[in-house]
Amino acid sequence: MGKATADITMSLDGFIAGPNDRPGNGLGDGGEVLHEWVYGLKSWREPHGLEGGATGEDADILDEAMSAVGAVVLGRWMYECAEGWGDDPPFRVPVFVVTHDARDREDKGETSFTFVTNGIESALDQAGAAAGDKNVSIAGGASIIRQYLSAGLLDEIQIHVAPVLLGQGKRLFEGTGGDQIKLETARVVDSPAVTHLKYSVVK
Amino acid sequence: MGKATADITMSLDGFIAGPNDRPGNGLGDGGEVLHEWVYGLKSWREPHGLEGGATGEDADILDEAMSAVGAVVLGRWMYECAEGWGDDPPFRVPVFVVTHDARDREDKGETSFTFVTNGIESALDQAGAAAGDKNVSIAGGASIIRQYLSAGLLDEIQIHVAPVLLGQGKRLFEGTGGDQIKLETARVVDSPAVTHLKYSVVK
Numbered sequence: 001m002g003k004a005t006a007d008i009t010m011s012l013d014g015f016i017a018g019p020n021d022r023p024g025n026g027l028g029d030g031g032e033v034l035h036e037w038v039y040g041l042k043s044w045r046e047p048h049g050l051e052g053g054a055t056g057e058d059a060d061i062l063d064e065a066m067s068a069v070g071a072v073v074l075g076r077w078m079y080e081c082a083e084g085w086g087d088d089p090p091f092r093v094p095v096f097v098v099t100h101d102a103r104d105r106e107d108k109g110e111t112s113f114t115f116v117t118n119g120i121e122s123a124l125d126q127a128g129a130a131a132g133d134k135n136v137s138i139a140g141g142a143s144i145i146r147q148y149l150s151a152g153l154l155d156e157i158q159i160h161v162a163p164v165l166l167g168q169g170k171r172l173f174e175g176t177g178g179d180q181i182k183l184e185t186a187r188v189v190d191s192p193a194v195t196h197l198k199y200s201v202v203k
Numbered sequence: 204m205g206k207a208t209a210d211i212t213m214s215l216d217g218f219i220a221g222p223n224d225r226p227g228n229g230l231g232d233g234g235e236v237l238h239e240w241v242y243g244l245k246s247w248r249e250p251h252g253l254e255g256g257a258t259g260e261d262a263d264i265l266d267e268a269m270s271a272v273g274a275v276v277l278g279r280w281m282y283e284c285a286e287g288w289g290d291d292p293p294f295r296v297p298v299f300v301v302t303h304d305a306r307d308r309e310d311k312g313e314t315s316f317t318f319v320t321n322g323i324e325s326a327l328d329q330a331g332a333a334a335g336d337k338n339v340s341i342a343g344g345a346s347i348i349r350q351y352l353s354a355g356l357l358d359e360i361q362i363h364v365a366p367v368l369l370g371q372g373k374r375l376f377e378g379t380g381g382d383q384i385k386l387e388t389a390r391v392v393d394s395p396a397v398t399h400l401k402y403s404v405v406k
Contacts, residue, residue, distance in 0.1 A: 012362065012386065012402070013376030014217040030383060149368070159215065163386040163402055165352070168378050173216030175371050180233060183215065183366040188398050190391035195400060199215070199366055 001128030002135040003155035006145045007065045008172060009034045009194070010159050015169035016142055026081035028169050034162045037193035038062065047090040058191050065158065069093060070134025071127035073120075075144035076100070079113070091139075094130040096123045098144060120147050142172045149201070150178055156186065158198040204331030205338040206358035209348045210268045211375060212237045212397070213362050218372035219345055229284035231372050237365045240396035241265060250293040261394050268361065272296060273337025274330035276323075278347035279303075282316070294342075297333040299326045301347060323350050345375045352404070353381050359389065361401040 010016050011034060018028030027034060038044045042053030043063035053059070072091050074082065076099040082089060088109030089095075095113045103115040116123040127136040138148050148154040159172075183199035190196070213219050214237060221231030230237060241247045245256030246266035256262070275294050277285065279302040285292060291312030292298075298316050306318040319326040330339040341351050351357040362375075386402035393399070 012400070013378065014374075015378070033383065033385075161400065163388050165376060165384040165386065166378075167381045167383060171217075171378070173368060175216065175218070175369075175374070178370045180236065180370060181368040182236075183368065185366050185393060185395055185398060188391060188393035190388060192388055195388060195391050197215070197364065197398060 001131045002068065002070070002133055004124060004128075004136050004138060004148065004153055005065075005068075005156040005158065006138045006140075006148070006154055007158045008140060008142075008145065008160070009038070009162055010172050011162050011164050011166040011169075013165045013167065014171050014173060015166040016140075016172045018166055018169040021081075021170055023080040023083060026078075030166065031169060033164050034166075037160065037162065037191070047092065049088070056191075057189060058193060058196075061189060061196050065137075068135045069137040070131030071096065072137045072139045073098065073123050073127050073144065073148075074139055075141050077143065078139065078141040081141075094127070096127045096130075098123045120144070120151060120153065124148070124153055142170060142174070145172065146174065149181060152201075152203055154201050156198065156200055157183070158196060161195040161197060163194070204334045205271065205273070205336055207327060207331075207339050207341060207351065207356055208268075208271075208359040208361065209341045209343075209351070209357055210361045211343060211345075211348065211363070212241070212365055213375050214365050214367050214369040214372075216368045216370065217374050217376060218369040219343075219375045220373040221369055222371050222373075224284075224373050226283040226286065233369065234372060236367050237369075240363065240365065240394070250295065252291070259394075260392060261396060261399075264392060264399050268340075271338045272340040273334030274299065275340045275342045276301065276326050276330050276347065276351075277342055278344050280346065281342065281344040284344075297330070299330045299333075301326045323347070323354060323356065327351070327356055345373060345377070348375065349377065352384060355404075355406055357404050359401065359403055360386070361399060364398040364400060366397070 018031035021028035041059040043059045045053040072095040079097045092110040106113040182202040187198040221234035224231035244262040246262045248256040275298040282300045292314045295313040309316040385405040390401040
């Protein structure tokens with residue numbers, strides 16, 4: 001496999017969703033402001049079956065992140081949110097769901113969902129095998145990204161900082177009290193809509 | 204006065220100090236990693252009475268932020284931490300301390316401390332009058348910056364994002380549950396040591 005990466009939009013005050021996030025309301029109350037930068041982009045609209053959209057730096061970064069992904073790992077929570085995406089989810093690569101509940105593999109459109117009950121390391125191994133030379137994206141939610149970070153299994157994290165203070169909601173970094181994790185700035189790109197901060201995790 | 208600004212270093216996971224921060228340990232346990240980017244800069248060392256130091260983009264940004272400041276507002280907590288800075292604190296402008304305890308004005312070196320007991324608005328008014336055309340820096344701690352933000356009294360905020368996940372400590376943004384606050388990206392500058400994110404607060 002390539003790298004294990006995470007790619008997520010966060011408000012400047014650290015939230016990745018507003019309050020009351022749940023399946024059907026995955027971004028929480030008022031959380032759609034986080035993703036305003038993305039909805040108008042061609043590279044977001046296309047895989048979601050929508051026409052048109054903007055090109056440019058933000059679109060290129062989204063496209064770069066998505067085209068590098070050969071397999072995806074999701075937490076159970078994020079999968080439940082993603083269930084609302086219907087019969088053709090936008091992943092279009094093998095998806096591995098970390099869960100306690102054994103289930104048969106599901107195929108929806110070009111996306112497969114494999115349910116992994118023996119932990120995050122196994123999920124990454126399976127996703128890595130499926131990804132070939134490409135990256136494995138730890139696509140969320142927050143909890144599973146934190147678990148991979150804490151376990152030293154994440155190579156790279158890209159945070160898209162939305163220019164807003166949500167004031168409440170679900171945090172990406174909960175402050176779990178663990179050791180410090182050092183990062184190395186890999187790239188910073190800013191546009192009026194969002195600032196893309198890409199870091200390598202120092203191991 | 205010019206603008207009401209705040210300028211503070213934060214870890215990517217939102218902490219401005221490690222745990223157990225207190226006067227004498229203002230950055231908390233393990234928090235000095237946040238300010239690693241600053242200690243070696245000429246524009247930091249000079250006002251702290253130290254010789255030498257690096258020039259360049261990070262130094263310029265620090266210098267820009269400091270030279271624009273005509274007066275400073277501190278919370279009581281930050282003042283208590285600052286008391287440890289001795290007889291010649293590095294502010295060298297009039298400082299207004301928001302507190303419940305009335306005290307006489309103190310002069311230490313080129314810095315004066317005026318204690319304001321009738322609220323943040325009054326402190327900003329007094330600091331504004333003292334600042335002339337220059338900016339008023341709401342210099343911390345976190346609580347006083349949040350109070351000015353919530354009251355709609357802050358014009359600009361610059362966050363220096365240190366490439367580290369502290370995992371625990373004191374947050375800049377506590378998630379007080381208030382309304383969303385929209386920001387406009389004013390400038391982004393990155394170096395290997397730190398990323399400077401400057402925002403205007405949309406009112």
